[in-house]
Amino acid sequence: MTVEIVILAMIAAFLGLRLYSVLGRRAEHEEEPIQGRIDTPRAGPSGAPLPPSVRPVPDRQQANPALRQRELPTATPAVERGLRAIAAVDRRFDAFAFLDGARGAYRMILEAFWRADKEELRQLCDGDVYQGFVQAIDARVAAGETLDNRLVRIEEATISAASLDGKWARVTVRFAADMAAVTRNAEGVVVAGSLDDAIEATDIWTFSRNIESADPDWLLVETDEG
Numbered sequence: 001m002t003v004e005i006v007i008l009a010m011i012a013a014f015l016g017l018r019l020y021s022v023l024g025r026r027a028e029h030e031e032e033p034i035q036g037r038i039d040t041p042r043a044g045p046s047g048a049p050l051p052p053s054v055r056p057v058p059d060r061q062q063a064n065p066a067l068r069q070r071e072l073p074t075a076t077p078a079v080e081r082g083l084r085a086i087a088a089v090d091r092r093f094d095a096f097a098f099l100d101g102a103r104g105a106y107r108m109i110l111e112a113f114w115r116a117d118k119e120e121l122r123q124l125c126d127g128d129v130y131q132g133f134v135q136a137i138d139a140r141v142a143a144g145e146t147l148d149n150r151l152v153r154i155e156e157a158t159i160s161a162a163s164l165d166g167k168w169a170r171v172t173v174r175f176a177a178d179m180a181a182v183t184r185n186a187e188g189v190v191v192a193g194s195l196d197d198a199i200e201a202t203d204i205w206t207f208s209r210n211i212e213s214a215d216p217d218w219l220l221v222e223t224d225e226g
Contacts, residue, residue: 075159082162086169090211093169095159101218102173102207103157109220113137114147125220126208132223144186152178152198160204164211171218172206174226202226 075083075095087093105124112120116137122130140147154177161172179201183192206222209215 079159079162082164082171083159085164086162086171086211089164090169095162098171098218099157099159099173102171102205103154103175105207105218105220106154106157106173106175106177106203106205107151110149110151114149116141116146129220129223145191146184148182148184148195149193150180150195152180161206167210167212168208169211170206170208170221172204172222175201175203175205176226177201177203 083093083095109121109124112124113133113136118134118137121133125133154175156174156176158174159171160174161170163170177200178198180195180198181193182190182195185191202225204224204226205220207218208221209218
């Protein structure tokens with residue numbers, strides 16, 4: 001009888017440990033904050049996808065502040081105030097998800113400009129930035145030149161400014177990237193650059209969105225060099 005009691009006690013203890021282990025792992029997963037998501041890009045008139053739209057998960061402000069600090073290690077107090085102002089009005093906004101979308105938009109806008117795809121650029125930029133790209137493309141075409149550029153990698157993307165002006169949210173991102181740049185003439189001969197040697201580029205781009213609009217897309221509204 002004593003042996004049976006001991007065996008039953010050992011079985012109960014074993015099952016208790018297994019149950020604790022399962023519930024403990026489940027609790028750990030439930031406590032992990034959701035980082036936000038990127039919408040599946042839509043196709044533009046040229047068939048190329050539009051930049052990822054940022055649709056962050058609600059209640060992001062309840063996430064662990066330490067995790068948010070780790071995501072934006074270089075954010076200044078002014079940037080943090082701007083991001084909080086945007087998030088206070090648009091509870092879906094998430095800076096980490098926004099940066100992911102900005103990286104995708106940076107690549108697609110550059111590649112559309114390099115291949116002279118005006119229709120795609122129209123979908124990604126506001127009127128002023130679009131006209132600037134069009135003028136550069138037209139000058140290139142008039143000279144009989146084409147670009148054979150490659151974005152090798154985006155080394156860094158950091159938010160350098162953020163603000164909310166009425167219904168318009170603006171976020172500025174500083175990109176540091178490696179690119180291979182080649183210019184060819186009408187005969188296809190390389191007249192500048194090399195695909196073998198990547199160059200370092202720093203761009204400061206500002207994206208804007210009407211937070212009252214149902215359209216979640218951010219447009220490129222300003223470009224500058226770092």
